[in-house]
Amino acid sequence: MNQIDLKDKVAIITGGAQGFGYSMVERFSKSGAKVVIWDKDEELLKSLTLPENVNYELVDITSYDSVQKATISNLDKNNKIDILINNAGIAGPSFKTWEYPIDQWQNVIDIDLTGLFYCCKSIVPHMIKSNYGRIVNIASIAGKEGNPNAMPYSAAKAGVIALTKSLGKELADKNIAVNCVTPAAAKTRIFDQISQEHIDYMLSKIPRGRFIKVDELASMVSWLVSEENSYTTGAVFDLSGGRATY
Secondary structure, three states: OOOOOOOOOEEEEEOOOOHHHHHHHHHHHHOOOEEEEEEOOHHHHHHOOOOOOEEEEEOOOOOHHHHHHHHHHHHHHHOOOOEEEEOOOOOOOOOOHHHOOHHHHHHHHHHHHHHHHHHHHHHHHHHHHHOOEEEEEEOOHHHHHOOOOOHHHHHHHHHHHHHHHHHHHHOOOOOEEEEEEEEOOOOOHHHHHOOHHHHHHHHHOOOOOOOOOHHHHHHHHHHHOOOOOOOOOOOEEEEOOOOOOO
């Protein structure tokens, strides 16, 4: 493992109790960062054995009040927020667009897109004050290509890509980098939400012939949140195993 220097940096990772999120928690903490997990699964959080430089807060990112309170709490404890990883998300059930339940559409959009906006809205002003920040939004290959039977997820992740580009341009005159990654699926608990047919479809589209490993995503993101990434912003980094080459 290449050692990325994140010493003295404070990082917030939403949905950090499992999957992609927890892989980044482990990688950042080993790189010297103080990491705060934002998650709403209290039972899962309490089951984790965390390093000394990792803590957690119960946060519902679909509530702006909850996000604001957590932001203020973190600033009171750590005085700054250097890194924000917008990772929390759900896949939603598999339906054709015209059959998709309205409440399930709204749930996916609220968590995967609106919650990400809330976190940026709350935290970015503090990064501007300190003229430093690194934001990475976890999008998906589905946001580039649109997966059938996963319309809300695809639409939300396309929104994440567009939000990243807009925010990156808005902050380009500051030492704040905003980028996103578009991974293929990984074998995490998110697979419990989708059908085997959809899992088989996703795998069939990957030239590498396998799903991404969570530590492969953490490796790329750890560089994106480092001081070495001093120029790239508003960009989309592909992690789809060759499915998309743009």
